[in-house]
Amino acid sequence: MISRAQTVAFQGVEACPVEVQCAVAPGLPAFSIVGLPDKAVSEARDRVRSALAVMSIALPSKRITINLSPADLPKEGSHFDLPIAVALLAALEILPPEAANETLSLGELSLDGTLVAITGALPAALAAAEQDRTLLCPKGSSAEAAWVEAATVIGAASLSELIRHFTGQGVITPAQPGEVIDGPPDKDLSDVKGQEVARRALEIAAAGRHHLLMSGPPGAGKSMMAARLPSILPPLTPQEALETSMIHSICGLIEAGGVSRARPYRAPHHTASMAAIVGGGRRAQPGEISLAHNGVLFLDELPEFARAVLETLRQPLETGDVMVARVNAHVRYPSRFMLVAAANPCRCGYMTDPARACPRAPSCGTDYMGRISGPLMDRFDLRIEVVPVAFADLERSRPGESSATVARRVAQARTIQAERYAACDGTSVNADAEGRVLEDVAQLQDDSRALMMQASEHFGLSARGYHRVLRVARTIADLDGAPQIARDHVAEALSYRLPR
Known part of the structure; x- marks a missing residue:
């Protein structure tokens, strides 16, 4: 038998x-x-x-x-x-x-x-x-x-x-699901004083799930603002919570059986290996980009990461998944995340600080930021320079808007996008729009189109860069509640495409 x-x-x-x-x-x-x-x-x-x-x-x-x-x-x-x-x-x-x-x-x-x-x-x-x-x-x-x-x-x-x-000697009662963990962030955006441009970029990135690169000297507040980004993101939808929890379950990251509605926030160190970031190992385990699925992947000191590791991010950023291929395993993991990165302008970090003149400027900055390839840099929708806030301004500045206030605007913009893309499979936010869908939702008026053409010729925007500007402009319009993309929306979106 x-x-x-x-x-x-x-x-x-x-x-x-x-x-x-x-x-x-x-x-x-x-x-x-x-x-x-x-x-x-x-x-x-x-x-x-x-x-x-x-x-x-x-x-x-x-x-x-x-x-x-x-x-x-x-x-x-x-x-x-x-x-x-x-x-x-x-x-x-x-x-x-x-x-x-x-x-x-x-x-x-x-x-x-x-x-x-x-x-x-x-x-x-x-x-x-x-x-x-x-x-x-x-x-x-x-x-x-x-x-x-x-x-x-x-x-x-x-x-x-x-x-x-x-055997019927002691029947076990079926288990009940664990508690829903809202996971409210303990860091609020009101802690950030000044930095209006950076705060605006964070809001736009959160509203459309756009990738963001912040460049600036040490102490300007790049890591501080990135840590507060989850506080303005909307909670996971039930479908997103299930997708994220499946990955975390495989890695044993679900505590006490509770499913979290908070979006993942992963911040690996710059010494992390390719297998740790992308996934791999003997069992082809998921990496940080999959653990950050439906959330935020924050890479601090971006140029310090190994170039081979950074280059592996290019394909997941476009497709939203990654294939971990090993000799005895070919495993596909979802990895649709928001990439937020921070970088110093040069190795010492003070190239742009007039009080600390660098004798090797500007070649030191060119060499340092040159570690980030052009194709990867092109995948950042928003690129901003974070300028340090003077001590006197810190003393005089009042606290900025709270995370709750900004989160309400982000949620309203996300609701507009959810309704817009309800019939589009695989598209839920502006960052996902491509092809015919992007052409339909990001139609430009004559004055906006003229501005885009001038900027494209002057700055030499690639086709990818052009489409990313359109997506950002569509998100800015959603934050304003505007049905059409205006010239001001395009101008602001172009301002975030800073040269390297």
Whole structure:
């Protein structure tokens, strides 16, 4: 007799169905696992044997074979412990075979039989809902998995508790979803004094999800303003929250089963490797650009990042996803993020400060900013220079608008865009508009078109740069509540296309 249990193997955020087959046959005593398991899966036999021994369940002196089907799909992770144990218990007629086969299980076993929380509970719950199965998982992961309303989630604290549930000795109540974490930012835009141009650029970037580059000497407030950008962004929509939480679930970043409505804000150090930024490693894990999906990726000291790392950002910025290709894995992750970067004008940072004249100016600035390639620089919709605020002005300046005030204007602009692009698949904000859609929503009047043509010829705008100016102008018009793009909107959008 062959018993069966169902589980999943993760390939990126996709949960691929896997059938765990268990055969207990006469022969020399052995416990083998086949089906392309990795080291963690192969070690499951020792954890399962110890957990059963704690419950006084002795394995028969026979040959036990566990097959993970399909056999050519790589199996990685300790979450295969529970489905292996369930299939084995069904083969020993301790659990009903039909109950084992009609559920989808995943979880790691301790040596004493307790179930340890695992990563990937949310995509596994989606897979269980698609297969119309009940999900069995550790209690510590049940609140996260229960966010999938179409799936019934049973969270058990130990293997013995799960056995009692199946045998009717102690039925486990289905798990409830965790709390919604609004995650209100503790940093407010009112902390920024002065910097009207930079504050305006932040508002435009937030309203249309435009990429922003801030250049200026140390202490001008670039990092401070970037850290306050999440406070003016609208909360994640339910669909965006699900997409983002799927990626975070794979990486084990969902705390206490709560799903956050706050947009991700990732700020990796400039020494981060290509695999850390783009994704990769032995298991082709998502990188920072995917963890920032539907949120903000802040790269401080942009020229200090390795050039090869920066160049890998060009394709995700255009397509909104990234393919992590390895020898044994080709995994696609979503990576539609807002790129915000900060850079000093030169290595010492004071090239533009008249009080600290640099003897190597302007060649030092040209060499330093030259680390950022032209194609990558062209992908920034907004490029501004942040000028330090004098100490006397800091003393006299009143606090600027609060994040709540700016956020209301951003939300109104986002609502206009959501209604505009409701019928456009894959387009939700102005930064996504392209092709015929962009031509329809960013039509220019005669005076605006003349200004664009003059600027294009004078500054040598590329086709990409021209379209990005149109998108920014459309966002500025949305912030003003204007149905058409006026000449003033185009002029302001052009002012943010500073030369390198």
